[in-house]
Amino acid sequence: MTEPLVAPPPKSVVARALLILGQFSVATPALTISELSRSTGLAVATVFRLLGELEAGQYVERSPRGRYRLGKRLWEMGLLTPLHARLRESALPFLLNLQYKSGETVQFAIPDGAAALYIEKLTNEESVPQQSRIGARIPLHATGLGKAMLAFSKPEVLDEVLAQPLKPYTPNTLVDPDSFRQELHQIRDRGYATSSEEYVPGSMSIAAPVMVGESVQAAVALVNYRLEGDLERFSEPLLHAAEGIGRRLRDMEGLDFPSLHAPENGIPEGNATAQG
Amino acid sequence: MTEPLVAPPPKSVVARALLILGQFSVATPALTISELSRSTGLAVATVFRLLGELEAGQYVERSPRGRYRLGKRLWEMGLLTPLHARLRESALPFLLNLQYKSGETVQFAIPDGAAALYIEKLTNEESVPQQSRIGARIPLHATGLGKAMLAFSKPEVLDEVLAQPLKPYTPNTLVDPDSFRQELHQIRDRGYATSSEEYVPGSMSIAAPVMVGESVQAAVALVNYRLEGDLERFSEPLLHAAEGIGRRLRDMEGLDFPSLHAPENGIPEGNATAQG
DNA sequence: CCTTGTTTTTCATTCAGTGAAAAGGGAACA
DNA sequence: TGTTCCCTTTTCACTGAATGAAAAACAAGG
Known part of the structure; x- marks a missing residue:
C-alpha cells in the first residue's frame, strides 16, 4: 500500500x-x-x-x-480578536508603566490548555531570545509566567501538566512532581513566582498572576537575560500591575467585546446590529 | 425597481x-x-x-x-504578516526606548495610499483618544505623523492628497495648499514635523520619517494629549529612533521575510520549502 | 539555444454547496 | 403555565461552482 x-x-x-x-x-x-x-x-x-x-x-x-x-x-x-482588543489593550498601559519603572523586559501571557501563550513582550533590547516571541507557546512548568499561572489554576490543569514527565530544559528545570507542587504552594503564599535559568540558560524572571475572581486570566513577568540585579525588588510594582489588569478585565467581564469608548452608562449590549 | x-x-x-x-x-x-x-x-x-x-x-x-x-x-x-513581523518587530525596541526617555505617548505608522496606517501606539495612559487606535487610518495632512511622511514622499502622493480640498478637523488644520507646501518644505529642512491641535483638539505631536534610501517607509511620533511641555526637546532622540528603525529595515530589504535570528551570513533565500 | 521549473488559462465533468423549509431551543411576557 | 417571537440547527433534492488535467505562456539557468 x-x-x-x-x-x-x-x-x-x-x-x-x-x-x-x-x-x-x-x-x-x-x-x-x-x-x-x-x-x-x-x-x-x-x-x-x-x-x-x-x-x-x-x-x-x-x-x-x-x-x-x-x-x-x-x-x-487580528486586532479585532479578543486576544488583542480585550487582553492586550487592557494590559498595555500597565505593562508599559512596569517597563518604565523597572527597565526590564516585560512579558504578558495567557494560559492556553497546558501551555502559556505569549500575548505581548516589551523589550528595548534589540536582540532577545526567540523563545518568547509573541504568539509562541511555552510549557507551564519551566518559566515564571507558567508557574505563576499554574499555581492559581484549577487542579485539573496541574493534573494535566503532571500527567506527563516534566521536561527538563536546563539543569535548573524543576522535574520532580513533589518539589514542584511544593514550589507552587510557596508561590501561592507569596503571590508571585520566580525562576532562574529553568527554561533558557542565562535568563531569570519574576511573574505574577492576573486574577478575575477565582480564575487566572493571564500573568505578567519581568525578565532579565543577563542574570543581572535582583528582580524581586520589583515585586511590588509587578503585583500592582497584575492587580490593575485584573481589575480592568473584571470590569468588562460578560461583555462580548470591550466597550469602545466606555459610555459610562449601563451595558451597551443587546442588539448590536451590523448596520445600525 | x-x-x-x-x-x-x-x-x-x-x-x-x-x-x-x-x-x-x-x-x-x-x-x-x-x-x-x-x-x-x-x-x-x-x-x-x-x-x-x-x-x-x-x-x-x-x-x-x-x-x-x-x-x-x-x-x-496577523503576527506572521509583514506589518508585524517586519515593521513592528524592528521598530519596537526603538519605540520603547523613546517612550522610556520621553515619558510621552509614542506612535508608529506607515503610509498607506493617501492615508497613514497606525501600526503601534505605546501609551501608559489608560484612556486615550480612540483616533489613534492601532489599525486606524488617518489623513496625511492633519497630523505630525502624516506630514512627516508626506514631506519625504514622492510628489505623486502629495498630488493625490492635494487633489481634494484639505479637510479641516480643527481650526488649526492646514487647509491652504500653498502654505501646506511651504510647511512641508520646512519639515524637509528640519527633518521633523510638528503639529498642534490640527487633528484632535488638545493634542500636539512631533514626528520624524523613517527612510530607507529615498523612500519613506514609516514615521515615528511623540504625542501629548494635554499640550503640556515642549515636545521639541525630544527631537534628538526622536530622530535617533527613526534613524535606527530605518537602518534595521534597510538591513532586511529584499528579504521576503525577516531572517529569524539573523544568521549573519548571506541571503537565507532560494528554496524555503514548506517541509524542510 | 534548449531544459527545467514555474505561473496562468482553458474547459468538460461532477460533486460540493445551496437554500427553503421544518424542527428544535430558549427567553420574555402575561 | 401557555403563547409568542426569534434564534440556531438539521434535512434533503437540485444544480452550477469548483475541479484538475492539460496546454500555453513565462522565467531563469546552463
Whole structure:
C-alpha cells in the first residue's frame, strides 16, 4: 500500500482555502504557488485560483519576488480578536508603566490548555531570545509566567501538566512532581513566582498572576537575560500591575467585546446590529 | 425597481466566507448568525455552515453569550504578516526606548495610499483618544505623523492628497495648499514635523520619517494629549529612533521575510520549502 | 539555444454547496 | 403555565461552482 505523501486535501473549498493560509508559519512566512501545491496536496490550478480570491481580499499579498505572504487584512483582523482588543489593550498601559519603572523586559501571557501563550513582550533590547516571541507557546512548568499561572489554576490543569514527565530544559528545570507542587504552594503564599535559568540558560524572571475572581486570566513577568540585579525588588510594582489588569478585565467581564469608548452608562449590549 | 437591500452575495464559496469574516469590525466585533445572514445577504443555513468551518479552524470563536467573534487563529496569522513581523518587530525596541526617555505617548505608522496606517501606539495612559487606535487610518495632512511622511514622499502622493480640498478637523488644520507646501518644505529642512491641535483638539505631536534610501517607509511620533511641555526637546532622540528603525529595515530589504535570528551570513533565500 | 521549473488559462465533468423549509431551543411576557 | 417571537440547527433534492488535467505562456539557468 502506497501511503500518500501528504494527507488528502479536504473536500470543502473553505477548508482548502484555510489549509492554504495555514501553510504560512514563522519558519515559512513566504511561499510560492507550487510550494503550496506540494505541501497541501492541492492541484496547482486550485491553489492558483484560491490564492487569487484570497489576494483580492488582501488576505495574502505578493512579495517583491513574487512569493505569497499573509496580507494586511489578516493583520487588521487580528486586532479585532479578543486576544488583542480585550487582553492586550487592557494590559498595555500597565505593562508599559512596569517597563518604565523597572527597565526590564516585560512579558504578558495567557494560559492556553497546558501551555502559556505569549500575548505581548516589551523589550528595548534589540536582540532577545526567540523563545518568547509573541504568539509562541511555552510549557507551564519551566518559566515564571507558567508557574505563576499554574499555581492559581484549577487542579485539573496541574493534573494535566503532571500527567506527563516534566521536561527538563536546563539543569535548573524543576522535574520532580513533589518539589514542584511544593514550589507552587510557596508561590501561592507569596503571590508571585520566580525562576532562574529553568527554561533558557542565562535568563531569570519574576511573574505574577492576573486574577478575575477565582480564575487566572493571564500573568505578567519581568525578565532579565543577563542574570543581572535582583528582580524581586520589583515585586511590588509587578503585583500592582497584575492587580490593575485584573481589575480592568473584571470590569468588562460578560461583555462580548470591550466597550469602545466606555459610555459610562449601563451595558451597551443587546442588539448590536451590523448596520445600525 | 426595487433595489436589493444588500449587494447580492458573491457566488464563490471562498468569497462568501471572506465576506462573513469581513463583517466583523471595530464597531461590531461580535455578531450572531442571523445578523451575519442579514448583513451579507446569505441564507442563514449558509452562514451557519460556513461559520462551522471557520470555527473548526479557529478563525472564529463563540463568545460566552453565543455570539461569534474573530478567533485566535487570525490573531496568530496577523503576527506572521509583514506589518508585524517586519515593521513592528524592528521598530519596537526603538519605540520603547523613546517612550522610556520621553515619558510621552509614542506612535508608529506607515503610509498607506493617501492615508497613514497606525501600526503601534505605546501609551501608559489608560484612556486615550480612540483616533489613534492601532489599525486606524488617518489623513496625511492633519497630523505630525502624516506630514512627516508626506514631506519625504514622492510628489505623486502629495498630488493625490492635494487633489481634494484639505479637510479641516480643527481650526488649526492646514487647509491652504500653498502654505501646506511651504510647511512641508520646512519639515524637509528640519527633518521633523510638528503639529498642534490640527487633528484632535488638545493634542500636539512631533514626528520624524523613517527612510530607507529615498523612500519613506514609516514615521515615528511623540504625542501629548494635554499640550503640556515642549515636545521639541525630544527631537534628538526622536530622530535617533527613526534613524535606527530605518537602518534595521534597510538591513532586511529584499528579504521576503525577516531572517529569524539573523544568521549573519548571506541571503537565507532560494528554496524555503514548506517541509524542510 | 534548449531544459527545467514555474505561473496562468482553458474547459468538460461532477460533486460540493445551496437554500427553503421544518424542527428544535430558549427567553420574555402575561 | 401557555403563547409568542426569534434564534440556531438539521434535512434533503437540485444544480452550477469548483475541479484538475492539460496546454500555453513565462522565467531563469546552463
